[in-house]
Amino acid sequence: MTRILSLALLASAASFAITPAAWAVSPSQEQCEAGGGTFTRTNGEVKCVTVEEGKNPKFTDTSTDTGQGNSGNKPASSDVCEPTGSQKCPPGQF
Structure with missing residues (x-):
């Protein structure tokens, strides 16, 4: 019983040691979200x-x-102003 418990604790500790690296945020995502943007990767x-x-x-x-x-x-980047037909922003709007 003690041996099974020890193996279970060891396996649990190993999974916690590996998990944080999988949750790391990329520098691109940090930069995007710091600027108020929404980041996606596809x-x-x-x-x-x-x-x-x-x-x-x-x-x-x-x-x-x-x-x-x-x-x-x-x-690459694109800039679209809505709801204008030309997709260009009126002068002085931003």
Whole structure:
């Protein structure tokens, strides 16, 4: 009985030692969330979406930054202002 209990405690301790490394946050995710964005990772592509409300609440500026594996590898970004038809923000709005 003591031997089984000892093995169970050892296995439990080993699982706790490994688990925190699996929960580590990537630098790209930290940077995105620190800037108020929403971070996602899909099939090796990272995406950070940041939405900013303009002086007039009906306007929003959505900024999307992407990268391959991390935000610094093959970076691309897009900026869309809604609800304008041209997707460009009116001057002085932000």
